[in-house]
Amino acid sequence: MAQSILDTMPGASTGALVVTDHLNFWGGKRVKPRQEKYLEPVFEPATGRILCQMVPCGAEEVDEAIKSAHDAYQKWRKMSGMERARVMLEAARIIRERRENIAKLEVINNGKSITEALVDIDVSWQTIEYYAGMAGTLAGQHVQLPGGAFAYTRREPLGVCAGIGAWNYPFQIACWKSAPALACGNAMVFKPSPMTPVTAVILAEIYKEAGVPDGLFCVVQGGAETGTLLCHHPMVAKVSFTGSVPTGKKVMEMSSKTVKQVTLELGGKSPLIIFKDCEMENAVKGALMANFLTQGQVCCNGTRVYVQRDILPQFLEEVVKRTKAIRIGDPLLEGTRMGALISKPQLNKVLGYVEGAKKQGARVLCGGDPYVPSDPKLKDGYFMSPCVLDNCRDDMTCCEGEIFGQLCQCCLSTQRRRSSRGPTTLPLDWPLESYQDISRAHRVAENLEAGTCFINNYNVSPVEVPFGGFGRENGQVDHRVLLQLKTVVVEMGDVESLFEVLLPSLHFCSHKCE
Numbered sequence: 001m002a003q004s005i006l007d008t009m010p011g012a013s014t015g016a017l018v019v020t021d022h023l024n025f026w027g028g029k030r031v032k033p034r035q036e037k038y039l040e041p042v043f044e045p046a047t048g049r050i051l052c053q054m055v056p057c058g059a060e061e062v063d064e065a066i067k068s069a070h071d072a073y074q075k076w077r078k079m080s081g082m083e084r085a086r087v088m089l090e091a092a093r094i095i096r097e098r099r100e101n102i103a104k105l106e107v108i109n110n111g112k113s114i115t116e117a118l119v120d121i122d123v124s125w126q127t128i129e130y131y132a133g134m135a136g137t138l139a140g141q142h143v144q145l146p147g148g149a150f151a152y153t154r155r156e157p158l159g160v161c162a163g164i165g166a167w168n169y170p171f172q173i174a175c176w177k178s179a180p181a182l183a184c185g186n187a188m189v190f191k192p193s194p195m196t197p198v199t200a201v202i203l204a205e206i207y208k209e210a211g212v213p214d215g216l217f218c219v220v221q222g223g224a225e226t227g228t229l230l231c232h233h234p235m236v237a238k239v240s241f242t243g244s245v246p247t248g249k250k251v252m253e254m255s256s257k258t259v260k261q262v263t264l265e266l267g268g269k270s271p272l273i274i275f276k277d278c279e280m281e282n283a284v285k286g287a288l289m290a291n292f293l294t295q296g297q298v299c300c301n302g303t304r305v306y307v308q309r310d311i312l313p314q315f316l317e318e319v320v321k322r323t324k325a326i327r328i329g330d331p332l333l334e335g336t337r338m339g340a341l342i343s344k345p346q347l348n349k350v351l352g353y354v355e356g357a358k359k360q361g362a363r364v365l366c367g368g369d370p371y372v373p374s375d376p377k378l379k380d381g382y383f384m385s386p387c388v389l390d391n392c393r394d395d396m397t398c399c400e401g402e403i404f405g406q407l408c409q410c411c412l413s414t415q416r417r418r419s420s421r422g423p424t425t426l427p428l429d430w431p432l433e434s435y436q437d438i439s440r441a442h443r444v445a446e447n448l449e450a451g452t453c454f455i456n457n458y459n460v461s462p463v464e465v466p467f468g469g470f471g472r473e474n475g476q477v478d479h480r481v482l483l484q485l486k487t488v489v490v491e492m493g494d495v496e497s498l499f500e501v502l503l504p505s506l507h508f509c510s511h512k513c514e
């Protein structure tokens with residue numbers, strides 16, 4: 001049982017946990033996978049050891065989960081917003097109470113530092129709390145019409161929503177997707193990334209414990225094939241996806257076949273602009289926050305850093321000094337600030353970008369190498385020293401695509417040009433502007449084509465604020481795409497028919513003919 005996994009967490013250490021519990025969840029319980037011949041190993045990034053086996057769900061299992069979610073939806077949708085809110089607040093409370101144990105499990109599966117994982121879990125329960133607060137406020141409109149007639153609109157749930165998650169924020173993404181969906185009266189079948197299958201099922205158990213109807217939040221494990229089954233299933237009303245741009249396009253295309261609504265949270269390649277009137281200490285801190293969270297595996301990171309010429313040497317010196325001081329190692333230790341990348345292929349991909357950047361003329365100011373921590377149990381982990389590049393140009397490979405690693409995040413694209421680059425071709429842009437001249441800050445924000453602009457900070461995403469570059473999650477916008485509007489028109493008098501005038505003559509005529 002998940003509870004027992006969480007119970008073992010207080011004494012958990014890196015390199016010791018093996019997860020053998022079933023990772024699917026529907027009908028209110030964990031479900032044994034049926035396609036065991038297709039099992040895929042899931043690795044603990046800090047050690048390279050096998051943590052568990054993920055068995056993808058096939059068509060029959062996906063169908064069963066969706067039907068279980070649909071049954072729960074029939075009960076949940078009839079509850080008032082306040083009733084739903086109470087259950088959700090209880091779920092938020094349980095998560096808060098178990099935050100440390102959930103965070104530890106997340107670290108073991110994902111490789112990020114415990115300091116960051118704790119923030120993720122806090123953001124998770126806050127998201128559920130926020131949308132619980134909104135559940136009771138969802139209301140339609142009343143419109144008065146002539147002659148005492150009126151119309152009203154009802155804001156109704158869509159039905160069963162599918163959530164497809166990425167591996168960089170496994171538990172948080174499951175909460176970001178489920179909290180607004182459930183608050184609006186929907187059910188959700190969630191598919192985590194096959195690389196991080198462990199914590200979504202903990203969320204399913206917590207929702208159940210809090211009192212949702214059995215099946216309301218289901219978890220199906222798997223990769224592209226299972227995701228495809230969700231996108232094609234006729235009983236799924238909406239797909240909310242987080243991941244890469246190419247997969248997002250496929251999700252949109254598949255969902256269009258059965259006219260499902262879609263929310264896409266995709267990758268990006270955001271710029272970070274540092275003006276010479278910045279407060280240097282904050283600009284440097286902002287650059288680190290923009291580049292190194294979750295080992296650089298964050299879709300909104302500010303990876304292309306444009307610094308005005310006058311302050312460039314000082315800026316680089318400070319950034320390099322602090323980057324070298326980042327403590328890398330066992331992600332479960334309190335003092336660690338950088339853990340391991342998600343997988344060996346991801347590590348190799350990022351190292352490949354470093355080599356490519358060097359060949360194209362970038363200068364490595366620090367890092368960019370595989371890192372072997374002194375603790376022998378971490379020798380096969382996917383660690384890399386965070387890297388700062390100088391002399392980058394927009395046409396370099398490292399400045400074009402999303403890298404998702406410590407190179408990308410510290411790829412200082414410090415071009416000696418006067419103008420800062422315009423929007424990227426990717427759908428996601430979160431530019432940072434760091435300066436003290438606040439009127440310039442607003443002028444630049446107005447003229448950037450971007451989903452979000454941070455002024456004098458970076459990667460600050462409280463749940464109250466809409467997040468995204470293509471689709472939007474959080475804040476007061478998310479729930480609108482999780483509800484459908486039904487208009488009800490009510491007549492209080494007699495029916496006026498346009499055809500009524502013809503009737504007397506017709507009647508007269510037939511009478512005469514008789």
Ligand SMILES: NC(=O)C1=CN([C@@H]2O[C@H](COP(=O)(O)OP(=O)(O)OC[C@H]3O[C@@H](n4cnc5c(N)ncnc54)[C@H](O)[C@@H]3O)[C@@H](O)[C@H]2O)C=CC1
Nearest residue numbers: 165166192193223224227228243244247266267299402404
């Ligand atoms: N926006 C974000 O937060 C994230 C962006 N990414 C970007 O994506 C890159 C690759 O990461 P992946 O995890 O491989 O992303 P991905 O886009 O391949 O996978 C994301 C999710 O979609 C599922 N999926 C894959 N193919 C599918 C299909 N045909 N139909 C339905 N679902 C499908 C995956 O199983 C996973 O749950 C990263 O290097 C990064 O650039 C990755 C994670 C998060």
